[in-house]
Amino acid sequence: MSAGLFSMFLFSILVLLVVYFFFIRDSSYSVTVKSAPPGSDIFVDDGSWGLTRPDGSIELTPLKSGRRVIKIVHPTYECETREVDLKDGVNPAPLIARCKAMAVKPGETCESFSPGEFDKAERCYNKALDDLPDPFTDEALVRALNILIINFDSGKYDVPPQRLAALQKGATFIKKLQDREPNTVLEVGGHTDSVGNDSSNQALSDNRAKAVKDVLARYGVNPAGLQTRGYGETQPKFDNNTEQGKFLNRRIQYSIVKR
Known part of the structure; x- marks a missing residue:
């Protein structure tokens, strides 16, 4: 291989490394949410990412590096807002949702229901x-x-x-x-x-x-x-x-x- 071709090869490798570390790596993180109520709406930094599967899981990808706020929203469950810090090109461990069923509201009767309730x-x-x-x-x-x-x-x-x-x-x-x-x-x-x-x-x-x-x-x-x-x-x-x-x-x- 001539010196010129070898230099071009090294330059190509350098470009690929720069693209990976400064562009691809920072936008290719994946976070898996587990044990959320099925059918929950998932939001990342207030942007909607869809509904959890019937088993209560969802894969959030691709995510950029940095601190991300994940919200799990369900009409009859209260779920803690969670944060993940995405860095160093490593995907975090699965995020286990912390949710509990909403209680019957004070003064709410369970004897009858109106349309839409x-x-x-x-x-x-x-x-x-x-x-x-x-x-x-x-x-x-x-x-x-x-x-x-x-x-x-x-x-x-x-x-x-x-x-x-x-x-x-x-x-x-x-x-x-x-x-x-x-x-x-x-x-x-x-x-x-x-x-x-x-x-x-x-x-x-x-x-x-x-x-x-x-x-x-x-x-x-x-x-x-x-x-x-x-x-x-x-x-x-x-x-x-x-x-x-x-x-x-x-x-x-x-x-x-x-x-």
Whole structure:
């Protein structure tokens, strides 16, 4: 190799090192967040980075060097704001979220819910589950599970990400019941209001029930202990002539079908 070519080679290596240390390295950090409530919004320095996965994790990349403020936002959980110092080209250890379910607010009643009070219903649901004795009965568990209101989008059956944390928690209690009483079978029933025609409501309620069962199974519930059924608009619990009644009739309802 001639002296000129060798010099060009060394110069190229030098350029690559400069680019790496001053440009690439400072913008290629990765932070993994774990154990956050599923469906949480993640913000880095107040910029949105998306939702956590169903297992409560998210990978934040690429991040620039320096101190970064990470916020975990969920409608029914309070999470500590965390800071990470990114430097020396080394990714930090996974960041374990520190979150706790919000308590029922002072003066808040869990006896009734108005249209749109999904988060209030979830706070009451969390409290009811936490207040279950040990051991609890299957009837007591079903009463607690039926407090949750899942705010499906109109005409859709995908479980909203913000409700995944509630179903994850419910799954832990259903698993306890299955471990203690393996022959028990719970029905996950889907119900709609009276808007739309009978056939579409029947299919919608059936698909919503199946979607909830799938989520519970993903969180470890034995699917053999769950069965689904769509009831459409055939079993209203409230008056479908009012918005309040329609809101409450759009529901997932658990029941015991076998012991």
